[in-house]
Amino acid sequence: MSRWWRQYTQGTVIVDVFDPKTKDCLWRGQGVAAVSDNQEQYVQELQTTVAAILAEFPAAAAKVAQPRSDAR
Numbered sequence: 001m002s003r004w005w006r007q008y009t010q011g012t013v014i015v016d017v018f019d020p021k022t023k024d025c026l027w028r029g030q031g032v033a034a035v036s037d038n039q040e041q042y043v044q045e046l047q048t049t050v051a052a053i054l055a056e057f058p059a060a061a062a063k064v065a066q067p068r069s070d071a072r
Contacts, residue, residue, distance in 0.1 A: 015053045029053035
């Protein structure tokens, strides 16, 4: 019996932002992170990738998420 395996060196990271009321996906960001057997290195790479993805999150969304000061 022939066996084969594939070792991955990177993986895709996807961050989805959903509207909690409608459950609609409002935004999707994605990036690539290196995969490592070293947990500390993997966590650092993942944090860096997620930070880069979130840096692309539309600035206008922050205004929508915060209550307006003139709202009554």
